[in-house]
Amino acid sequence: MVNMMRKKDMLNSIKSDIESHIPKDAPKMDYALISALRAEEDLGQESLPKRFRMPIFNLKMVMSVLLISIIAVGIWVLNTPKGISEVELPSGKDILEQEMNVLPLSFLSNASLLPSAKDRNINQNLSLNLNTNLTDVSPMDDLKPFLSLVESILNGKTKPVVEVKVSTNPEYETYVVVQTSDLLGMGFSYELYYNVKSFDKKDDNTTFSIEGIMIKDGLNYTMYGKKEVESDEETITIRSYLDDVTYIETIYETDTEESEYTIKHVKNNQTIYESVLQIESDEEEFEIELEIYTASTKSVYKMSYELDEDEPVIEIEFEIEELITGNKKSGEMSIYIRIDDVTNMSHYEVFITTEDESYEETYDRDDHEDDDEDDLSI
Incomplete structure (x- = not known):
């Protein structure tokens, strides 16, 4: 009997538990939510x-x-503003220090061929001989515009003295003075103001461009420069404008084997002359080989510097070829720098020897005024 009651109690408990989980009302659908x-x-x-x-x-x-x-x-x-990126560019001084072996001589090569204040007739100062008759051609005709540069190199200082100063021109960030001396030991200088316009570095190669002005004897010339790299060859180009259509361009090229300067004088997109300058040096002397090409001639000069009884003299072997006929004229020259006892002005005395004759020529020389502020000890 007891067992039956326990069984009944257990059934009632289970039933009660099931009923507690069954809702008393039927679920309703929320049609609004659906x-x-x-x-x-x-x-x-x-x-x-x-x-x-x-x-x-x-x-x-x-x-x-x-x-x-x-x-x-x-x-x-x-x-x-477009100029905002320039804050990341290196300064002109940084560019100069990076290219110290090349850039100063590139500046000098350009400036030495620009007209001085005493010769404002640009065409007269820079024009070369275009006469195709070699009997009327002097070997000095093509060489004379380059003599100031030749003196600067042959005096034994191939690297000009370069000084970066505080710019006094608000348009340009960098002010540079390039100083050198002639064969008489007289110092002279050229000034440059410029800004760095672009700069790029990939691996170990850098390229850049600069814009500014070059100043010679108080005359301003618009100047542009750039460095380019292609394969194993580096090129630094400096271009100075004499006017809107005339410029002097110096191109320095170097590769794994050799280096040289190419100098061009261009007017109205026509090359008046093109020259190639190669410099060789050892412990005792410098030698220069200069090739000059015009529309009618090719002139080659091999030059060295000596002292003749304490007088500076440029010794030259030359050859001039007429491009149309192939006729050639060759010989030797000795160029002395002499000072007039009365005027105290210097001039060139040139002794020329060819297969046919020997003779003498005299030329005015671009004298450089000494500047006490930029006194040189070169």
């Missing part, structure tokens, strides 16, 4: 009643901030 969910699939979440919407305001905020940021950056880039 309708809203269907509308959401077609129209988006905004169609849901507020109590059913998912909290998506954070995503909207992130997207809005991102869009505003993109627009702001775009406006900043478009309105940033």
Whole structure:
């Protein structure tokens, strides 16, 4: 009997537990929620009643901030001045120190061929002989415009003295004075103001461009310069404008085997002359080989410097070839720098010897005024 009661109690307990989990009222469908969910699939979440919407305001905020940021950056880039990137460029002094073995002589090569204040007739100062009759051609005709540069090199100082000073021209960041001396030991200088316009470095190769002015005897000449690298060859070009259509260009080229300067005088896109300058030196002397090409002739000069009884003399072997006929004229020259006892002005006395004759010529010399402020000890 007891067992039967326990069984009955257990059944009642199980029944009571099951009934406690059964809702007393039948479940009802929330048709409003179902309708809203269907509308959401077609129209988006905004169609849901507020109590059913998912909290998506954070995503909207992130997207809005991102869009505003993109627009702001775009406006900043478009309105940033172009010159702002120049703060990352190296200074003109940095460029000069980097190319100290080449750039000063490139400046000097250019400046020495520019007209001085005493010779404002540009064409007269730089024009070379275009006579095709070799009997009327002096071997000095093509050489004379280069003598100032030749003196600067042959005096034993192939590297000009370069000084970077505080720029007094607000348009240019770098002010450079290139100083050298002639064969009489008289010092003279050229001035340059310039800005670095571009700079790039890839691996061990650097390229750059500069713009400014070159000053000779108080005359200003617009100047541009650049360095380019192609394969194993480096090129530094300096160009100074005499006027809108006339310029002197110095191109220094170096590769793994040799280096040389090419100098051009161009007017109205036509080359008046082109010359190639090669410098060789040892412990005792410097030698220069200069080739000059015009429309009618090719002139070659091999030059060295000596002292003849304490007088500076340039010894030259020359050959001039007429390009049309192939006729040649060759010989030797000795160029002395003499000082007039009365005027105290210097001039060139040239002794020329060819296969047919020997004779003497005299030429005015570009004298350089000594500047106490830039006194040189070269």
